Amino acid sequence: MATSSLPDDSTDHAAQGTPAFSPLYRQIKGLLLQSLQAGEWKPGETIPSEMELAARFRVSQGTVRKAIDELAADNLLVRRQGKGTFVATHAEQHVQYRFLKLVPDSGANVAEGPAQRRILDCRRSRATGDIARLLGLRSGDAAIQVRRVLSFEGTPTILEDLWLPGTAFKGLTAEQMADYPGPTYAMFEVEFGVRMVRAEEKIRAVAADAQQAALLEVPAGSPLLSVERVAYTYNGVPMELRRGLYRTDSRHYRNELS
Amino acid sequence: MATSSLPDDSTDHAAQGTPAFSPLYRQIKGLLLQSLQAGEWKPGETIPSEMELAARFRVSQGTVRKAIDELAADNLLVRRQGKGTFVATHAEQHVQYRFLKLVPDSGANVAEGPAQRRILDCRRSRATGDIARLLGLRSGDAAIQVRRVLSFEGTPTILEDLWLPGTAFKGLTAEQMADYPGPTYAMFEVEFGVRMVRAEEKIRAVAADAQQAALLEVPAGSPLLSVERVAYTYNGVPMELRRGLYRTDSRHYRNELS
DNA sequence: CAGTGGTCTAGACCACACT
């Protein structure tokens, strides 16, 4: 196949261009990525079978297989034997919150159950300084700002501020944020077609100021975990900035190293 | 090959036993794991070529390849095209500290440079309660306890306590801890043949007590990141417990989610 | 049963590193 359906200028596929050499399966991966990005297959749906894709791209099944393997390793696709390959989604994934690493101290390594969300604020604003930079916007561009408190089992546990690019999330309301049954990122998929694929977090210990302390129902000055997250869609485009403060008196941030 | 060199009882390989069905390449992976564990190939050395291993196990190259792929994905092996496949090591890995996620706030996403180590204490002791449990020891078993401060660019940044099982680390001295040029985990490989393969961390925000504050040169009550780590060798055997307190005033714990 | 992903093989050829 090489590129599109033009006749190859080289003897065959592989080593197709000038630059760093990209194996066939990576090119296929790129094409699949484009289709995902373009919404040809939506979160939760199946993509065509390996055979169909092999025929479409004029490569062997093994080559599309390797491309799909990488996309599955990146958590963009989910393979299910006998059923097909599915576009990953933040909904209906047996882990409630894929990006939330806060877990109860006791009990299994099991993730957190559903939280109660209390929206303190949800308004249009303008991105400035750091926020614009981290979201890949220009200073002054439209943004949406949300402040909320998440409670687990009745205990206010997370206070967080979200910033979203205004164009992609035009029309987001406090009601949507509060009432959607399921993870916020699932709502973003359904309502705005924005799928979060990857995120980076910077974690620090900070002391609660008076307002934060009140909202989280802890003494002022209490140590809190500060978690700053930038979440990205396809192609490394930043789509959300979150600054969270986590109570860690009966929960902890769990991380695996290897 | 199926199992050992006995004649197969089934028509061919695959579907070899009663239980959950383990594909051939996973059995090969298990055999490679055993060899690694037994020290047949030491950290930093190459393992035999894919062809040799294929011959040894009587399978095709593709099958050992898939086994090696998984071990490489687990960071137990490192493949280098044209050169061979190497046993991963904490030494001479271009990342100084593979398990330390603390990075400077400014500058690249680059990891931390070498730290100055100040050993405050290093003594034989006995594991009790939580420590015994987390290390897989019985209460009262021999253990080694170390307390140290790590400084970066002259700033004391990490105060940590280490507990090690006494049998595996018999003879560890404060001098070894202080003077080994390179990561502590590299020293463990060289001096004790213990290779850390995986770790789990529990992270919290805490307030510094008077002693901790003095050692880290911060005001008492300052928020610090508490990082409790259990590190494992092959086969999920716990080999180290670490309780660290990190200053995060000019550094942060960096994490990637996907 | 047919259709999907999963495993295994054998052989050809490519890219990289050393000598």
Add this chain to the structure above:
DNA sequence: GTGTGGTCTAGACCACTGC
């Protein structure tokens, strides 16, 4: 050049799902 890992192919067969 030789040897290593890396890619690609084609075909056979296995395991799981659902009709």
